[in-house]
Amino acid sequence: MLVTENLTFAYTPTFPVLRGITMTALPGKITAVIGPNAAGKSTLLKCLSHMEGAKGIVRWGDCIKNRKNRAQWHRLIGYLPQYHDMRTRMTAFEFVLLGRLDDLSWRVGDEELDLVMSILKKLGIAHLATRYVDELSGGQQQMTSLAQTLVSSPHVLLLDEPTNSLDIKNELQMLDRITFFTKEHNIATVMTIHSLSQAARCADHVVVLHEGRVEASGAPEDILNPELIRSVYGVDTRIIRDGPDYAVIPRSIAQL
Numbered sequence: 574m575l576v577t578e579n580l581t582f583a584y585t586p587t588f589p590v591l592r593g594i595t596m597t598a599l600p601g602k603i604t605a606v607i608g609p610n611a612a613g614k615s616t617l618l619k620c621l622s623h624m625e626g627a628k629g630i631v632r633w634g635d636c637i638k639n640r641k642n643r644a645q646w647h648r649l650i651g652y653l654p655q656y657h658d659m660r661t662r663m664t665a666f667e668f669v670l671l672g673r674l675d676d677l678s679w680r681v682g683d684e685e686l687d688l689v690m691s692i693l694k695k696l697g698i699a700h701l702a703t704r705y706v707d708e709l710s711g712g713q714q715q716m717t718s719l720a721q722t723l724v725s726s727p728h729v730l731l732l733d734e735p736t737n738s739l740d741i742k743n744e745l746q747m748l749d750r751i752t753f754f755t756k757e758h759n760i761a762t763v764m765t766i767h768s769l770s771q772a773a774r775c776a777d778h779v780v781v782l783h784e785g786r787v788e789a790s791g792a793p794e795d796i797l798n799p800e801l802i803r804s805v806y807g808v809d810t811r812i813i814r815d816g817p818d819y820a821v822i823p824r825s826i827a828q829l
């Protein structure tokens with residue numbers, strides 16, 4: 574289980590961005606981190622990855638993240654940032670293979686090549702294998718980056734707005750594949766996402782961040798209600814639930 578206890582972080586001393594975050598993310602489950610712009614969602618993922626150090630505790634089982642075990646921590650984590658630079662003359666296959674860099678020697682074995690191809694197939698992008706990544710569309714680049722993140726077989730998957738720039742079909746496909754890998758490989762997935770409807774649809778657990786604090790957390794159906802959304806986002810909404818379908822419909826800016 575990924576655990577954070579009282580996680581506190583500031584880019585500049587006078588402006589704390591994360592203020593005592595305590596949360597857990599279970600293997601085989603998707604934890605969606607939601608909240609308004611600038612709430613601290615991306616910063617939280619950076620602090621869970623090897624990128625930023627923070628006060629408080631981040632641990633995976635008995636392994637507590639610290640400066641000395643950066644390499645070990647790096648191997649546990651697959652991190653897909655919000656923005657990734659794909660301006661490189663490399664095929665999608667080569668780009669994904671780079672995700673195995675820690676395990677590659679001077680010769681790339683058949684096992685590595687098969688693994689890359691199998692991930693591309695499972696993500697439905699095998700047809701992109703020989704295309705240059707700098708010539709792919711935003712959505713295709715997003716999928717290719719996810720493949721690179723998954724190919725290192727992480728225990729924890731940190732996805733920062735993975736559905737950014739995807740059309741509705743690819744958004745569904747992306748979320749379904751994230752769900753598949755999370756369950757199939759028993760990964761603890763933590764994902765930031767702006768669509769409350771999609772968060773409700775695919776997450777097992779939701780953490781609501783507001784001004785760097787956890788405002789609420791729990792199963793989507795237990796916590797995503799118009800009162801909470803009004804107080805966190807300042808928007809009046811209507812929620813429609815019909816079997817597995819869950820839609821959060823924004824109606825107007827709330828008069829607070």
Ligand SMILES: Nc1ncnc2c1ncn2[C@@H]1O[C@H](COP(=O)(O)OP(=O)(O)OP(=O)(O)O)[C@@H](O)[C@H]1O
Nearest residue numbers: 584585590608609610611612613614615616617655
């Ligand atoms: N590198 C940085 N240096 C200084 N301040 C930063 C830096 N990155 C983010 N911030 C600030 O930290 C706060 C939280 O930013 P963060 O990107 O974590 O929010 P977010 O919830 O992911 O927002 P969004 O939904 O807009 O992506 C914001 O006030 C932002 O301006």
